[in-house]
Amino acid sequence: METQIKVALISLLEAIKRSDGPTIAQEMARLDTFLEQGRLTLHPQLVHFMENRSYAKALMFLGGETDIPVGVCGGKAGRK
Numbered sequence: 001m002e003t004q005i006k007v008a009l010i011s012l013l014e015a016i017k018r019s020d021g022p023t024i025a026q027e028m029a030r031l032d033t034f035l036e037q038g039r040l041t042l043h044p045q046l047v048h049f050m051e052n053r054s055y056a057k058a059l060m061f062l063g064g065e066t067d068i069p070v071g072v073c074g075g076k077a078g079r080k
């Protein structure tokens with residue numbers, strides 16, 4: 001499922017750059033479906049990013065990046 005999520009995220013982010021409304025709506029709906037179906041099996045951090053529609057961060061996570069910026073919620077790095 002993570003591969004499908006990654007493909008949908010890339011398509012969504014490219015559609016946003018093109019201002020392609022129909023594709024944006026389609027990919028967001030796909031991502032919502034993936035989240036609903038995989039909520040219990042996906043990594044909790046990926047679920048968090050998808051729930052908050054932090055799609056760029058979700059893509060970074062799936063790409064194996066470890067220096068994902070802390071968002072408004074603070075995350076672990078934001079707590080000191």
